[in-house]
Amino acid sequence: xKEFCIGIDIGGTNTVLGVVDTNGNFSAxxxxxxxxxxxxxxxxxxxxxxxxxxxxxxxxxxxxxxIGVGAPNGNYYNGTIEYAPNLNWNEIxxxxxxxxxxxxxxxxxxxxxxxxxxxxxxxxxxKDLKDFIVITLGTGLGSGLVVNGEVIYGHDGFAGEIGxxxxxxxxxxxxxxxxxxxxxxxxxxxxxxxxxELLNNSExxxxxxxxxxxxxxxxxxxxxxxxxxxxxLEAFDYTARILGLKLADSIxxxxxxxxxxFGGLALAGDYILKPTKKYMEENLxxxxxxxxxxxxxxxxxxxxxxxxxxxLIWKEFD
Amino acid sequence: xKEFCIGIDIGGTNTVLGVVDTNGNFSAxxxxxxxxxxxxxxxxxxxxxxxxxxxxxxxxxxxxxxIGVGAPNGNYYNGTIEYAPNLNWNEIxxxxxxxxxxxxxxxxxxxxxxxxxxxxxxxxxxKDLKDFIVITLGTGLGSGLVVNGEVIYGHDGFAGEIGxxxxxxxxxxxxxxxxxxxxxxxxxxxxxxxxxELLNNSExxxxxxxxxxxxxxxxxxxxxxxxxxxxxLEAFDYTARILGLKLADSIxxxxxxxxxxFGGLALAGDYILKPTKKYMEENLxxxxxxxxxxxxxxxxxxxxxxxxxxxLIWKEFD
Numbered sequence: 001x002k003e004f005c006i007g008i009d010i011g012g013t014n015t016v017l018g019v020v021d022t023n024g025n026f027s028a029x030x031x032x033x034x035x036x037x038x039x040x041x042x043x044x045x046x047x048x049x050x051x052x053x054x055x056x057x058x059x060x061x062x063x064x065x066x067i068g069v070g071a072p073n074g075n076y077y078n079g080t081i082e083y084a085p086n087l088n089w090n091e092i093x094x095x096x097x098x099x100x101x102x103x104x105x106x107x108x109x110x111x112x113x114x115x116x117x118x119x120x121x122x123x124x125x126x127k128d129l130k131d132f133i134v135i136t137l138g139t140g141l142g143s144g145l146v147v148n149g150e151v152i153y154g155h156d157g158f159a160g161e162i163g164x165x166x167x168x169x170x171x172x173x174x175x176x177x178x179x180x181x182x183x184x185x186x187x188x189x190x191x192x193x194x195x196x197e198l199l200n201n202s203e204x205x206x207x208x209x210x211x212x213x214x215x216x217x218x219x220x221x222x223x224x225x226x227x228x229x230x231x232x233l234e235a236f237d238y239t240a241r242i243l244g245l246k247l248a249d250s251i252x253x254x255x256x257x258x259x260x261x262f263g264g265l266a267l268a269g270d271y272i273l274k275p276t277k278k279y280m281e282e283n284l285x286x287x288x289x290x291x292x293x294x295x296x297x298x299x300x301x302x303x304x305x306x307x308x309x310x311x312l313i314w315k316e317f318d
Numbered sequence: 319x320k321e322f323c324i325g326i327d328i329g330g331t332n333t334v335l336g337v338v339d340t341n342g343n344f345s346a347x348x349x350x351x352x353x354x355x356x357x358x359x360x361x362x363x364x365x366x367x368x369x370x371x372x373x374x375x376x377x378x379x380x381x382x383x384x385i386g387v388g389a390p391n392g393n394y395y396n397g398t399i400e401y402a403p404n405l406n407w408n409e410i411x412x413x414x415x416x417x418x419x420x421x422x423x424x425x426x427x428x429x430x431x432x433x434x435x436x437x438x439x440x441x442x443x444x445k446d447l448k449d450f451i452v453i454t455l456g457t458g459l460g461s462g463l464v465v466n467g468e469v470i471y472g473h474d475g476f477a478g479e480i481g482x483x484x485x486x487x488x489x490x491x492x493x494x495x496x497x498x499x500x501x502x503x504x505x506x507x508x509x510x511x512x513x514x515e516l517l518n519n520s521e522x523x524x525x526x527x528x529x530x531x532x533x534x535x536x537x538x539x540x541x542x543x544x545x546x547x548x549x550x551l552e553a554f555d556y557t558a559r560i561l562g563l564k565l566a567d568s569i570x571x572x573x574x575x576x577x578x579x580f581g582g583l584a585l586a587g588d589y590i591l592k593p594t595k596k597y598m599e600e601n602l603x604x605x606x607x608x609x610x611x612x613x614x615x616x617x618x619x620x621x622x623x624x625x626x627x628x629x630l631i632w633k634e635f636d
Contacts, residue, residue: 073605082605131473145571147472152465154573155449156609159465164603165567176603249483253463253571255472285482285494287391287400291474 002062006051007310009112009303010034010071012086012139015047018303019054020310024123026303027062028054040089048102066106067099068312070115070305075157079109085175086139108312112136112305114151114160116297117144118315119308120260125298132258133250134297135162137265137272140175141183141190147254162250163187167242186243188218188264194235195221206231222268236271243272244279251280251288262297262304269296320380324369325628327430327621328352328389330404330457333365336621337372338628342441344621345380346372358407366420384424385417386630388433388623393475397427403493404457426630430454430623432469432478434615435462436633437626438578443616449574452615453480453565455583455590458493459501459508465572480568481505485560504561506536506582512553513539524549540586554589561590562597569598569606580615580622587614 004027008017013035019028032050037043055064073084079096081087096107110118117134120126126134130149136142141163145152152159163183164176171180172193184190195208195216207224208216208231224232247259265272277294284292299307322345326335331353337346350368355361373382391402397414399405414425428436435452438444444452448467454460459481463470470477481501482494489498490511502508513526513534525542526534526549542550565577583590595612602610617625 147465147470147477148468150466152572154465155575156573156605158605159571159573161570161603161605165570166563166601169563169601178601178603245484245487249567250571252479252483253477253568254470255474255477257473283484283487283496285479285496287474287476287479 002060003065004058004062005065005310005313006054006067007306007308007312008047008067008069009115009305009309010069010081010087011305012072016303016306017050017054018306018310019058020307022314024302024307028057029303030054034087038088040091040093043089044095044098051099051103064103064105065317066108066313067103068115068309069095069099069107069109070112070309070312071095071109072112074109074111074114076108076110076114076153077157079107081109106313106316108316110151110153110157110312111142111160112308113142114144114153115308115312116142116262116299116304117146117151117308118311119299119304120297121146122311122314123299123302123307124304125260125295126258129257131254131256132260133254133256134260134262135247136263137187137261138263139187139189141187142263145254146256152254162246165246165249167246182242182246186239186246186265191218191221191235191239191265192216194238195231198231198235202231204231204234208232218265218268222271225268225271236268237275239265240272240275241279244276245283247276247280247294248283248285248288251292252285255288256292258293258295260295260297262299266296266300320378321383322376322380323383323628323631324372324385325624325626326365326385326387327433327623327627328387328399328405329430329623330390334621334624335368335372336624336628337376338625340632342620342625346375347621348372352405356406358409358411361407362413362416369417369421382421382423383635384426384631385421386433386627387413387417387425387427388430388627388630389413389427390430392427392429392432394426394428394432394471395475397425399427424631424634426634428469428471428475428630429460429478430626431460432462432471433626433630434460434580434617434622435464435469435626436629437617437622438615439464440629440632441617441620441625442622443578443613444576447575449572451480451568451572451574451577453577453579454581455505455579456581457505457507459505460581463572464574480564483564483567485564500560500564504557504564504583509536509539509553509557509583510534512556513549516549516553520549522549522552526550536583536586540589543586543589554586555593557583558590558593559597562594563601565594565598565612566601566603566606569610570603573606574610576611576613578613578615580617584614584618
């Protein structure tokens, strides 16, 4: 009989789920709004219905092996979502327990970046790798660290917050309440802040001047860079210089074989990859030089967050 | 029959070995000069004799379970010492192979800080811990990262170089050829550099003014601080501010339960521990605050490097 997992990606705006096989093929897909449910109980009721409908839509016989969930501030050990700043519910939510009782299958939950790292290992570019890092460059900078074939969860389930290592103690204000975190520079939001700073402080003409600040996004910056816009290229270089420096630090921690970039800013491809690689190499300790691959995720363009969440279950049965 | 291991600590000046049981009791101790042997073959011949003499000196019957070696730039996977900057032999030395053939026992080799971390786990303050970091504050800053009960060696055997993460890209020149590495600030040598800078740039009277620069060491700075010397206290505060900040980063990587400080500078006890703890907490992401113990190593005053090297063997048989 066919074996399926459900992967659920809980984002600030939407919650997306897929029923997925071991090869990453989707048999059903569905989503609900995350934002519209102000009470967690209402969200869970809607999620339960969404899961049940997806299962009911599958016409072949199958075994449901489990449900994997990727969520901001997801705690692997407790199966809880804890005080996630981008979700409506500022509390501890024992989501694994709730779903496990409801559907009578194992539920594994972790943060979205750890799920992305597992997705890379099971479905993506890290299939044969035991030591690698996945960096997601979205609203923030998420990271999943894999060492010796296992995701690092740490003592409390919250390991792998490279986005909140500090680049400049007197630097940009971060949503976490501290200053100068890496993600305030190296993320889709970070490069937007850089462009706004550059526009305010330079006389350089730029295509980006024509876009209202509240509409500007990393895709606009990429498109301007492709057209040779100097200010956009400068923004990529600035972002890469900081990201490259901090990736050199990351390598000194876990000495990975490869680092994969994913997320909105990674869609800029070589515009972010090449300068980041250059600055990373410049800052590496000699023993690490020319050893570590820096590449785009193998899941670009796929529903990587859902695949990653599903991978949580396949990994448990591995 | 009694079971023993040999632990060997290869330092820039001396190589020290001990024959040790599972409880960390020494049945024999011995040492040779590292510095005086310009050729690696001569060093190995002297080391072989030293090992044999130590074994011969034991009067009870025993089984030798193996030889553990801690060495700068020691590679766990290959059992090699690779281009160690503080040793005479700027080459790749397959020491594990050589010793294993000679004494017909398993030989495990890694860098000195990884050995220290294992020593902490088997004989020291980390006996019940699965996730912790050991920081050795000596000539440089060494680090051993333990995650889920295992030392992180990384893809190439060189993981855990926190001393060479960058604090300030425009900062102090490091022996590694780069600028602003953490160890140029936070180490026995780093605090000495800080004191010299402070003496050159301030009018503050200090007991440390009376000591010639080339004789000044971290013990002098500690003793001045105990006497209330303002400049010495300022040097500890400056060192702690940088170390605390970077330990907060380290926690964001592996989320450990505890961090243990070891080495010459750690002998200053609360003078380094208390301010480092304060700055570490100030810089922690909220989810990590008031969770991570910062303590002195449980092996202070013991021959921790040799115990750590011996622990490499006990760990293999664990």
